[in-house]
Amino acid sequence: MNPAPPPLLRRLGEAHRRPVAFTLDGQPATALEGDTLLTAILTNASALRLSEFGDGPRAGFCLMGACQDCWVWTEAGTRLRACGTPVTAGLRIMTKEAPWPSLG
Amino acid sequence: MAQPRVTIVGAGPAGTRAAELLVAAGLHPLLVDEAADNGGQIYRRQPAGFRRPPAALYGTEAGRATALHASFDALRGRIEHWPESLAWNLRDGVLHVLRGERSHALPFDALILATGATDRLIPLPGWTLPGVFTLGGAQIALKAQACAIGRRVAFLGSGPLLYLVAAQYAKAGAEVAAVLDTAPAGARWRALPLMAARPALLAKGAALLARLRRAGVPVHRGVTPLRLCPDASGARLGGIAFRQADGREAVLDCDASGLGWHLRAETQLAGLAGCGFDFDRASRQWLPRIDADGRSEVPGLYMAGDGVRLLGADGAEIAGRLAALAVLRDLGFAPPAGADPAALRRRRQAMDRFRRGLAIAFPWPAQLVAGLPDETLVCRCEAITAGELRRSAGALDAPEVNRAKAFSRVGMGRCQGRMCGLAGAEILAAARGVPVEEVGRLRGQAPVKPLPVAALREEEA
Numbered sequence: 001m002n003p004a005p006p007p008l009l010r011r012l013g014e015a016h017r018r019p020v021a022f023t024l025d026g027q028p029a030t031a032l033e034g035d036t037l038l039t040a041i042l043t044n045a046s047a048l049r050l051s052e053f054g055d056g057p058r059a060g061f062c063l064m065g066a067c068q069d070c071w072v073w074t075e076a077g078t079r080l081r082a083c084g085t086p087v088t089a090g091l092r093i094m095t096k097e098a099p100w101p102s103l104g
Numbered sequence: 105m106a107q108p109r110v111t112i113v114g115a116g117p118a119g120t121r122a123a124e125l126l127v128a129a130g131l132h133p134l135l136v137d138e139a140a141d142n143g144g145q146i147y148r149r150q151p152a153g154f155r156r157p158p159a160a161l162y163g164t165e166a167g168r169a170t171a172l173h174a175s176f177d178a179l180r181g182r183i184e185h186w187p188e189s190l191a192w193n194l195r196d197g198v199l200h201v202l203r204g205e206r207s208h209a210l211p212f213d214a215l216i217l218a219t220g221a222t223d224r225l226i227p228l229p230g231w232t233l234p235g236v237f238t239l240g241g242a243q244i245a246l247k248a249q250a251c252a253i254g255r256r257v258a259f260l261g262s263g264p265l266l267y268l269v270a271a272q273y274a275k276a277g278a279e280v281a282a283v284l285d286t287a288p289a290g291a292r293w294r295a296l297p298l299m300a301a302r303p304a305l306l307a308k309g310a311a312l313l314a315r316l317r318r319a320g321v322p323v324h325r326g327v328t329p330l331r332l333c334p335d336a337s338g339a340r341l342g343g344i345a346f347r348q349a350d351g352r353e354a355v356l357d358c359d360a361s362g363l364g365w366h367l368r369a370e371t372q373l374a375g376l377a378g379c380g381f382d383f384d385r386a387s388r389q390w391l392p393r394i395d396a397d398g399r400s401e402v403p404g405l406y407m408a409g410d411g412v413r414l415l416g417a418d419g420a421e422i423a424g425r426l427a428a429l430a431v432l433r434d435l436g437f438a439p440p441a442g443a444d445p446a447a448l449r450r451r452r453q454a455m456d457r458f459r460r461g462l463a464i465a466f467p468w469p470a471q472l473v474a475g476l477p478d479e480t481l482v483c484r485c486e487a488i489t490a491g492e493l494r495r496s497a498g499a500l501d502a503p504e505v506n507r508a509k510a511f512s513r514v515g516m517g518r519c520q521g522r523m524c525g526l527a528g529a530e531i532l533a534a535a536r537g538v539p540v541e542e543v544g545r546l547r548g549q550a551p552v553k554p555l556p557v558a559a560l561r562e563e564e565a
Contacts, residue, residue, distance in 0.1 A: 047234045
């Protein structure tokens with residue numbers, strides 16, 4: 001098995017914040033209070049999602065809610081825009097494959 | 105007299121100043137904004153629990169940022185503030201806003217759109233690789249999250265934000281691989297007569313360059329970017345291939361890049377409302393038609409800030425005040441004491457000269473866009489190539505961008521052309537052999553951003 005690629009984002013400060021535990025593709029992961037979901041994922045991993053059109057991984061782009069390229073899915077099938085959603089304890093996020101969305 | 109219903113969309117510099125003036129005149133406006141807190145993008149506030157002081161976040165603009173935030177804090181309780189709320193449609197005098205899980209249909213007597221701008225982008229080959237972000241996105245990562253977008257970051261594009269963000273990264277301790285500016289070195293000198301309208305801003309620009317020089321950041325001018333190259337894994341950015349001004353090709357080693365060529369006004373709500381648009385030659389984009397104070401051609405609809413004229417944050421503050429004064433006059437309210445619209449308009453004129461100067465100093469490389477290789481993904485949403493767009497221009501004979509969208513789906517994805525629309529128009533125009541204004545303006549559709557179908561089941565007034 002290949003070692004996991006290094007995370008994309010690099011923290012430059014504000015490291016005093018309390019840790020937040022969440023789950024990323026089934027594995028335990030840690031973020032910091034005040035992180036967006038995008039920051040939480042990309043300080044642990046190198047991508048947020050796979051393009052639905054088969055052209056490879058994506059890791060967000062505009063960070064201001066305009067490009068819609070940072071959608072991630074929870075294990076329960078809820079879609080979240082990672083750049084504008086704060087990370088919360090216990091979130092279970094999938095980046096490798098999208099579950100079928102809940103229709104309820 | 106009953107309180108008129110006045111709504112503002114956008115809590116950045118324009119929206120905040122508009123709200124402040126309306127409150128001073130005795131009104132109680134509703135302010136709708138997508139973000140969790142006020143400030144817009146440029147003066148975005150860091151989340152609770154972050155400790156960096158304003159000087160670290162906003163640099164030379166710290167005074168303006170804290171003044172704007174203080175003004176907004178003083179408005180709390182005197183305006184109705186709907187944060188994390190999306191204005192997703194505007195038609196027949198009704199604004200539709202998603203708040204929480206519910207959509208609300210909101211009629212209004214006056215509506216001020218202060219919707220701001222996003223980066224103007226060029227869909228370079230490889231621009232969808234992880235590690236490639238917009239310049240604005242790179243700045244937000246730093247300002248609002250205390251993160252660099254990578255370990256070795258390159259900035260590519262043109263315009264003042266290119267140098268500002270690079271300098272902010274260097275100051276924050278990130279490794280900046282280089283600044284790659286597509287503007288030729290001599291362009292700045294030709295722009296000087298216009299840019300002299302704002303000497304203080306020119307001085308700030310020079311100070312940014314000096315800081316980059318002290319930090320040892322290479323600055324390459326007149327570059328032609330060729331592609332954003334993947335690293336050995338193929339799954340993220342590894343470098344930028346470009347041609348230098350002297351014609352030599354080089355690859356800059358980096359694992360992240362911020363891209364941007366000035367700004368693109370966010371005009372979709374104005375379009376849905378039926379506003380007229382004019383082609384602005386300086387910024388090569390279609391902008392809503394307004395009078396000197398921000399009145400549109402649609403009764404009751406006003407606009408202010410970068411969403412209608414790309415003058416930057418201080419220009420937006422002035423425009424927000426002017427639009428609010430226009431609303432007060434049209435609704436029959438006296439302006440607050442000390443309001444001086446004539447002085448505001450004069451100040452904005454100097455800003456408009458400077459803006460035209462910037463467009464000369466840091467030109468949009470239309471030729472580069474027009475010549476992008478056929479295999480380039482123009483539409484990030486649905487992975488549609490420049491070649492497919494050219495086919496809609498040629499074999500399918502689409503004369504303008506909306507027909508080309510119907511044929512190729514470029515601009516039809518979930519970003520609605522925010523990322524690819526302006527570049528797509530250049531590609532189409534070049535393929536048709538006509539000036540870009542002749543291929544028209546990409547029309548948006550409601551909802552302007554995706555929203556859950558469930559939100560529409562029972563729309564509330």
